[in-house]
Amino acid sequence: MNQLSTPLPTREGPGVGLLRVGLLRVGLPVVGLLLLFLFCVCHLSAQVTLRQQGTTKQLVIDGQPTLILGGELSNSAATCTADIDSVMPRMARLGLNTVLVPAQWDLTEPVEGQFDFTLIDHTILKARENNLRVVFLWFGAWKNSMSCYAPLWLKKDTKRFPRMMTRQGKPLEIASVFSENVFQADHRAFKALMQHIADIDREHHTVIMMQIENEIGMLEDARDYSPEAERLFRAKVPDELVTFLKRHQKELHPSMRERFSGKGGTWTEVFGTGLHTDEIFMAYHYARYVERLAQTARAIYDMPLYVNAAMNSRGRQPGEYPSAGPLAHLKDVWHCGAPSVDMLAPDIYDTGFKGWAAQYALPDNPLFIPESRCCANSGVRALYAVGEHQAIGFSPFAIDQAPEDDTRPVTEAYNLLRQLMPVIAQHQGKGTMRGVLFDQEDKETIVNDGDVVLTCRHNFTLPWDPRATDGTTWPEGGAVIIRLAPDEYLIAGSGVVVVFQTATEKAQSEQKSLGEDGFANAGNSTEASSQTSHLSPLTSHLFKGKRLGIGYVDEVAIDPQGRLQYIRRENGDQDHQGRHARISVGDYKILHVKLYEY
Numbered sequence: 001m002n003q004l005s006t007p008l009p010t011r012e013g014p015g016v017g018l019l020r021v022g023l024l025r026v027g028l029p030v031v032g033l034l035l036l037f038l039f040c041v042c043h044l045s046a047q048v049t050l051r052q053q054g055t056t057k058q059l060v061i062d063g064q065p066t067l068i069l070g071g072e073l074s075n076s077a078a079t080c081t082a083d084i085d086s087v088m089p090r091m092a093r094l095g096l097n098t099v100l101v102p103a104q105w106d107l108t109e110p111v112e113g114q115f116d117f118t119l120i121d122h123t124i125l126k127a128r129e130n131n132l133r134v135v136f137l138w139f140g141a142w143k144n145s146m147s148c149y150a151p152l153w154l155k156k157d158t159k160r161f162p163r164m165m166t167r168q169g170k171p172l173e174i175a176s177v178f179s180e181n182v183f184q185a186d187h188r189a190f191k192a193l194m195q196h197i198a199d200i201d202r203e204h205h206t207v208i209m210m211q212i213e214n215e216i217g218m219l220e221d222a223r224d225y226s227p228e229a230e231r232l233f234r235a236k237v238p239d240e241l242v243t244f245l246k247r248h249q250k251e252l253h254p255s256m257r258e259r260f261s262g263k264g265g266t267w268t269e270v271f272g273t274g275l276h277t278d279e280i281f282m283a284y285h286y287a288r289y290v291e292r293l294a295q296t297a298r299a300i301y302d303m304p305l306y307v308n309a310a311m312n313s314r315g316r317q318p319g320e321y322p323s324a325g326p327l328a329h330l331k332d333v334w335h336c337g338a339p340s341v342d343m344l345a346p347d348i349y350d351t352g353f354k355g356w357a358a359q360y361a362l363p364d365n366p367l368f369i370p371e372s373r374c375c376a377n378s379g380v381r382a383l384y385a386v387g388e389h390q391a392i393g394f395s396p397f398a399i400d401q402a403p404e405d406d407t408r409p410v411t412e413a414y415n416l417l418r419q420l421m422p423v424i425a426q427h428q429g430k431g432t433m434r435g436v437l438f439d440q441e442d443k444e445t446i447v448n449d450g451d452v453v454l455t456c457r458h459n460f461t462l463p464w465d466p467r468a469t470d471g472t473t474w475p476e477g478g479a480v481i482i483r484l485a486p487d488e489y490l491i492a493g494s495g496v497v498v499v500f501q502t503a504t505e506k507a508q509s510e511q512k513s514l515g516e517d518g519f520a521n522a523g524n525s526t527e528a529s530s531q532t533s534h535l536s537p538l539t540s541h542l543f544k545g546k547r548l549g550i551g552y553v554d555e556v557a558i559d560p561q562g563r564l565q566y567i568r569r570e571n572g573d574q575d576h577q578g579r580h581a582r583i584s585v586g587d588y589k590i591l592h593v594k595l596y597e598y
Contacts, residue, residue, distance in 0.1 A: 019322075031364040048208045048303045050342055050366065054429025056390035057366040059304065061133075061208060066423035067386060068208075068393025069414040070135065072100035072371055077400050081106065081122045087400050088123075092130040094407055095414040099127060099209065100370060100395050103136040104173050106151040109189045117196050124206050131546030137211040138193070140293075141186045144215045144310065146323045147175040154185055161185065172220060177285050178228040183292065191296050192435040198301035209303055211370065215310040215347065216286050217322020224276035233281055237270045241284055242335035242471070251364070255329045256280075275318045280333055282324030287337025294340035306343035307334070308370050313350040328359035335364065347371035347397075353381050354388075354437055361389035367396045374402040379588065380437060380478030383493050386417060387435025387480030390428045409494070412588035416492045418592065420480065422562035423490065427482050436496060449483060452548065452595070453506040455499040456481070459585050462497060467585065475585055487595040490556075497584035500595055504545030550578045551594040564592055 050057045051065070051193070058065040071091055076085050078101050091099050101123050109115055120136070127134045139149035147155065147163075154161045154175070161182050164174040175182045194210070201207050218224060223233070242264045245252065252260065259271045271277040294305050309325040318324070326334045326344040334344055345368045348356045353372075361367040367389045372378060374396035385391040396402070396410055417424070427433040436445045438458035447454040458477045460468035468474070477495025484490060491498055501509060553575045557565040570591065575581055583589045 009457070010230055020297065043366070048205055050304050050392075050431075054431070056429035057364065057392070059208075059392040061205060063420075065428070066097075067391075067417055067418055067421055067424065068098045068133075068135070068368070068395065069382075070098040070100055070393050070395030071095055071374075071399035071410070072098045072137075072395045072397045073102070074398040074401050075102055078102060078119060078123055079104070079196050081119070082271055084119070084122050084126050086457070088126040088130045088132060090400065092132055094399065095411040095418070096132065096399075097414075097418070098133040098393070098395075100135045100137060100211075102139050102149075102214075103193060104139045104149050105141075105186070105189050106149050109151055112151070112153045112185075113188075115189070115192050115196075115566070117193070120196065121200065122194065124201060127206050128204065132206075133208045134206055135209040135211065136193075136197070136207060137214055137370075138190055138293075140183060140190055140212075141289075142175075142213050142216050142374075142548055145217045146173050148173065150175060150186075153181075162226065162228075164229075165226045166217065169225070171218075173285060174218070176224065176226060177230070177282070177289050178224065178226065178232065183289060187293060187296065190293050191300065192283045194297050194300040201488055207303070209481065210297060210305050212290050212297070212305060212341070215308055215322055215325060216290070217310060217325035218282050218319060219322055220319055221278075222275040222318035222323040223282045232285070233267055233278075236265060237267055238284070239264065241333065241336050245332060249331060252332050254331050255472060256332050264299060275323075279318040279323045280330065283326075283330045283333040284337050286324050287326075287334045291338040291340055294338060298340055304342045305340065306368060306370070307341055308345045308347050310347055311555075313352060313356075331365060332360070333521050340373065342366070343368050345370050349373045349397075350364060353377075354384070354442070356393075357385055357389055361391070367391040371395060371397040373397065374406050374410070376406055376409055377476040378406065379411075379413030380476050380494055382410070382413045382417065383480050384435040384437035384478040386424065387433055387482075389435065390433070390439075400437055409588075412494070416480075416590055419558040420482075420490075420492055422560065423484075424480070425484060426562070432483045433482045435478065436481065436493075437476060438495070439476045439548045440474040447481065448503070451485070451503050452483075453501045453503055454481065454489075455501065457497050459495045459497050462582070465585065477585060479583070487551075487597075489593045489595075490590060491581055491583070491593060492590040494583055494588045497580050497582040498593075499580045500548045500550065500593070502546055502548050502597070505547045508543055508545075526591045546597050549596050549598055550575060550581065551596045553581045554592045554594075556590050556592045558590065562573045 008399060008451050048061050051060045059068065073087060077087050103120060107119060123134060141147055143149045160181050162176045163171040164176055165171055197207050223229065245260050246262065259276060264270065267277055267281050269279050290307060296303055307326045309327050310322045312321045312327055331344055344360060344365055346356050346360045348369060357367060367385065369385055369391060372381065378396045382394040385394050399407060434447050436456045443458045443461055445456045447456060458474065460474050463469055475495065479491050479493025479496045482490040553570040555567040555570055557567060559565055581591050581593050583591065
């Protein structure tokens with residue numbers, strides 16, 4: 001049953017009323033042309049797409065660039081209507097604008113050929129009621145490598161729907177990527193889902209993206225050893241992959257460039273022997289499978305599509321992690337095999353957030369983080385990803401189950417990003433926006449912005465907060481930094497301190513320990529040492545060039561048109577008597593900094 005019998009009202013765009021009046025004064029042929037024109041304009045503008053701006057891509061919904069301020073539900077949070085009724089209002093109260101929700105094959109097609117979209121409809125309806133968007137995650141043939149969300153009728157019929165096998169011939173709970181029967185069953189259900197979403201949501205765009213499958217990959221072994229897999233592994237590498245790798249040789253991932261022989265032949269002749277060749281073989285066939293689903297999605301209802309990857313972390317080898325998924329070192333194989341997929345997206349749970357994000361923020365791959373550990377650091381990580389890598393969105397996992405101590409920073413950060421959205425939209429991909437992220441080991445980042453040098457540090461590098469030295473682990477600090485003009489910046493974040501200097505001043509900068517009052521913590525023993533001890537051996541004893549001063553630091557809010565709204569001035573003790581701009585750990589603010597030169 002279609003539960004969307006009362007869709008949200010639509011809004012008329014500028015000029016629609018004038019057109020309606022004008023139609024009363026013209027003949028029928030002109031009326032027809034005008035109606036056709038109006039339909040085309042609405043159809044072209046009312047869509048979800050990725051648009052290139054500068055060096056990056058923006059997510060554009062109904063003509064407006066936006067960010068996904070997301071949260072992914074735990075796997076079983078939308079398996080009954082009562083849970084959906086409960087979770088959607090809570091997600092809205094947390095400050096999300098988008099909820100990532102599993103669309104589960106076993107619940108969509110419990111009987112072969114019979115589809116039930118009750119949960120899909122209810123999810124969309126409750127999202128609309130709470131002014132939320134939805135990204136559906138197709139838990140089809142594979143979820144975290146396994147086929148646990150395939151319907152029971154498929155699981156039981158292993159003759160018609162074969163499994164992957166280990167080297168020892170052990171069948172796995174993983175449907176075969178080489179089985180046309182598996183693909184056709186998965187495809188039929190996915191096609192029905194896409195058609196249903198198109199039928200009920202095409203005019204509203206509650207659903208803005210689709211994830212195809214979930215954390216695809218082979219476990220226990222790096223590749224399948226079933227008879228069909230063995231036959232294909234001994235065959236020649238498809239010409240399209242060899243040609244693609246040759247054509248993009250300069251842009252290949254370093255590990256792919258190292259392994260690719262540059263010639264055709266069998267998989268071992270082209271890539272050598274070992275686990276990594278096994279992984280490349282599987283990656284190509286997984287990607288081709290996904291591409292066929294993606295082409296169907298595009299034909300029915302064109303929206304951004306992505307696949308997500310479980311990371312190859314902790315020194316694990318292919319098969320110890322989900323081998324052959326859309327991992328950074330396999331991006332070339334996936335881009336060749338699945339060109340209709342817009343993004344390869346990392347699920348980041350391990351330490352080293354900055355390093356994982358950097359692997360996926362590439363000229364040929366816009367960054368979207370659909371899963372990240374929901375924790376007290378999630379808020380500043382979202383700010384960093386948007387600022388440093390122009391990410392189109394961020395989404396902590398199982399946010400519906402997280403404690404308030406972990407969700408509050410997400411709410412605070414999303415409040416800043418929501419305000420900043422019109423400003424971010426102007427600056428994405430133009431080199432005027434950066435992100436910083438700090439922890440106890442990685443305390444400082446130097447940002448060179450023309451003749452302005454920003455020394456950005458964790459706020460606990462100022463030892464005035466007792467939490468900085470009480471032995472506890474520092475919470476992460478981070479921010480988005482946007483240059484509005486050569487002498488004007490916005491800093492939005494938590495737990496950061498920023499010093500502004502000219503390049504020549506930075507080269508001659510003093511290294512003194514100052515107290516909160518700005519006085520030296522301890523005096524020097526002689527007048528001579530106080531005059532010379534801070535000087536670099538590479539500089540003259542006389543200061544050269546000009547310095548940057550802070551004209552003012554204002555805490556601001558930003559209205560929907562991107563205009564700054566003054567809240568308060570942070571002078572004196574709050575900017576260390578003009579030495580820096582700072583936001584304390586646990587506070588989330590937007591600071592407007594105006595500089596001057598002297």
